[in-house]
Amino acid sequence: MSNLDWGVLLFTLVVIVVYGIYKSRGAQNINGYLLGNQSLPWYSVCLSVMATQASAITFLSAPGLAYSTGMGFVQFYFGLPLAMIVLCITFVPIFHRLKVYTAYEYLEQRFDLNTRALTAFLFLIQRGLSTGITIYAPSIILSTILNINTTYTTICIGGIVVAYTVYGGTKAVSYTQMLQMTIIFCGLFVAGILVVQLLPGGVGFSKAISIAGKMGRTNAIDFKFDWNNPYTVWSGLIGGFFLQLSYFGTDQSQVGRYLTGASVSESRLGLLMNGLVKIPMQFLILLIGVLVFTFYQYNRPPVFFNSFELNKLEQSSYNPQLKVLEKKYDKAFQEKQVEVNKLNAALDREDQPVIDQQRIALKIADEQTKTVRKEVTDLMLKNDKGADINDNNYIFLSFVTKYLPKGLIGLLIAIIFLASMGSTASALNSLASTSVIDIYKRLINKEASDEKYLKASRWSTVIWGVICIAMALYASKIGNLIEAVNILGSYIYGTILGVFLVAFYVKQVGGKAVFYAAIITEIVVCICGYQKVVAYLWLNVIGCLLVVLLAYVIQQFFKKKTAAV
Template identity: 80%
Template sequence: MSYIDWGVLIATLLLIVGYGVYKSRGAQSMQAYLLGNQSLPWYTVCLSVMATQASAITFLSAPGLAYTSGMSFVQFYFGLPLAMIVLCITFVPIFHRLKVYTAYEYSEQRFDLKTRALTAFLFLIQRGLSTGITIYAPSIILSTILNIDTTYTTLFIGSLVIFYTVYGGTKAVSYTQLLQMSIIFCGLFAAGIMVVHLLPGNMGFSKAISIAGKMGRTNAIDFSFDWNNQYTVWSGLIGGFFLQLSYFGTDQSQVGRYLTGASINQSRLGLLMNGLVKIPMQFLILLIGVLVFTFYQYNKAPLFFNSYELNKLEQSPYKAELKKIQSDYDQSFESKQIEVNKLDKALDANDQKAIDQQRIAVKKADEQNKSIRKDLTELMLKNDKKAATNDNNYIFLSFVTQYLPKGLIGLLIAIIFLASMGSTASALNSLASTSVIDIYKRLINKDATDQQYVNASRWATIIWGVVCILMALYTSKIGNLIEAVNILGSFIYGTILGVFIVAFYLKKIDGKAVFYAAILTEIVVCICGYLQVVAYLWLNVIGCLLVVIFALLIQQFRNKKTAEEIPAV
């Protein structure tokens, strides 16, 4: 990067951190440290909720996902608005009325201590692992810029976020996210304009979308019903609804965001606005990935977007084989560009027959490129069995650093850093609050002072930060990060949601029934997920419904057994 980009990056990060520290001064009580004194307006709640969900993974992986497989991922969010409505009607008023610090306090009030401990434990596992993935995402940036291994950059990023979160508490997190999301929206809009500007002179926005569409990259809507298809309208509306309802309703990283609202109405309005804005925002991010795909039909893309792994191969004994693969790739691109130009002319002439012919020819050329890249990844593994052969998460970053103007590069990289800081800080804050409120305060030290609990929260933040960094160090092998986070969540979110659905709506079911139902459900969901019986979004539906069904059956069995044990008079 240039000195201008480094200046923009550093200045933006300092502004964000300084603003958060300034706003969080005096947060020394538990109420202030974990709930921000419940004083925040709806727009801060809305942007804080969005920033928690929209991590660096969103801005790194989503464009890469659109580049490689199209825009079908946007369907993942179709159930979000419905989930926000249910949350506003049911979850928000209950949590506010009970004045809880965490969502899992309610499960003890409704059921018993072991159910509270189970739901808190499931959350800690899921959020602890997924936060490691969140920390890893921005380390990719430093790794690419500085050309060093992601291990070192992961340690640096993780340590920075731990320091920031330990000091700030939830109020610093929320106010920092307000400024972060404002900058993010501006940066994304600028990036979209620049991608279109960099396309060939005779190509406008609509034509760029047409080119991508003929190559299967604008498949935003799929009405087919297929249990094994990851992204369809139905998996998004139904599976996505259950996942979003569980995430926003029972995941402390999100519950902690809207519990900071100054009133029930402020929390509700913040969630409803999030439901309205999130889908267009995600659509825009995916659309940028599609435009980058079109750009690389006219400009040769790197043979492999992860320059660090490619550099390792260039320094290896397999340098000659790499050179041959590079030569084949160059020839393949030239052939493909001829077919793309023919498709371009057919679109200008509106010749449908020629368009159909060229679409097939371009797809064939695209498959040849994929075959060459497969040869490359096999060579990488031959050189190093631990090589990261999935470069999905580097596609957008590579484009930004190579083609965007000075200043904007620094701003977009700052955006990815800001997104990571916001979501990671929220996660660490929620892990700490759950550990202290649901475990330390409830089971270990019930009579400590308020200051002792604040200190315990800070220590819990540090401990969980270390755990998440260790998880991040093993993240490079898991493929596309945005899918990995949602797959991981789908193994657990349905079960937790089922517990809360029973708590809210099935008043005759007791703690023992729902506790054993949750354990049985989690076993079934893990087996289904491991065997890939259905697409991962459906695991959320299965988990929720099984908890309800098992709880009803177990409760009926217990009631029958109790009735049999009562002696006749």
């Protein structure tokens, strides 16, 4: 990066951190530290909720996912608006009325301490692992720019976020997220325009989409019902609905965001606006990935997008073999360009028979470049068995750093940093609040002063920060980050949601029944997920419905047993 880009990046990050610390000054008690004294307006709630969900993973991995497989991932969010409506009707007023710090406090009031502790424990496992992945995402950027190992960049970035979250608590998180999302929206809009402008003359937006479409990258809607396909309209509407309902309704990282609302109305409006804006935003991010894909049909992409791993191979004894493969890759790309130009000409003439013919020819040529890439990754593994051979998360970053103008590169990289900081800070804040309220205050020290609980919250943030940074060091082994986070959540969210639905709507079921039901369900879901019985989004449906069903059946068994006695 140029000095200008470094200046823009550092200035943006410093302004965000200083602004958050300034706006959050005066958090002298646990209510102010964990809930921001419940004083934030709806637009702050909306942007904070969006920023918590839209981490750096979104801006790094989603364009790479669209580049590799197309727009189908947008269907994942189709259940979000429906989930927001249900939340506004049920969850939000209940949580506000009970004046809880965490979602799990309610479960003890409704059931018992065991059920509260179990759900809090499941949340801590899931959110702790996911936060590690979230911290890892921006470390990819620094490691690429500085050409150093991600271990050092992960520790650096994690330390920065932990510092301002420990100081300012939830207000620091919410105020910085509001400014972050404003910058993010502007940066994405500019990035989308520039990708189109960088395309060759005569290839505008519509033709770029057509070319990508002919290569299977623009199929955003799939109405086929397939249990094993995670991205269809039905898996998005049904499985996505259950996942989003659980994420926003029972995950403390999100509940903590809308509990900061000044009133039930402010929280509701913030959630509803999030439901309306999220799908178009995600569509735009994926669309940028598709446009980058078209751009690389006319411009030679790197043989491998992760420059750090490629540099390691170049400096190894396998460099001569790599040079041979790069020449082979150049030849394959030149042959593909010939087919692209033929398709381009056919589109201009609107010659459908030739278009269909070129679509097939282009896919064959594309497979040839993929074959060479596979040979390169095999060579990487020969050189280093621990090499990260999945470069999906580096595609958009590689494009930004190589082709965008100076200054804007720094801004877009700052955007990815900001997204990571926002979501990571929310997660750390939620992990701290759950640890202190649901475990420390409830089980360890019930009568401590407010000052002591505030101190415990800060220390809990530090401890979870260290744990999440440690988890982040292993995140390179899990493939596409945005899918990994959602797959991980699907193992747990359905079970937790089922417990809450029983609490809200099945009044005759008691704590012991739902506790056993949740444990049995979690075992079943983990087995189904490990064996890949269905696509991961359906695990949320299975988990939720199984808890409700088992809890009812077990409760009937307890009733009969009591009656017999």
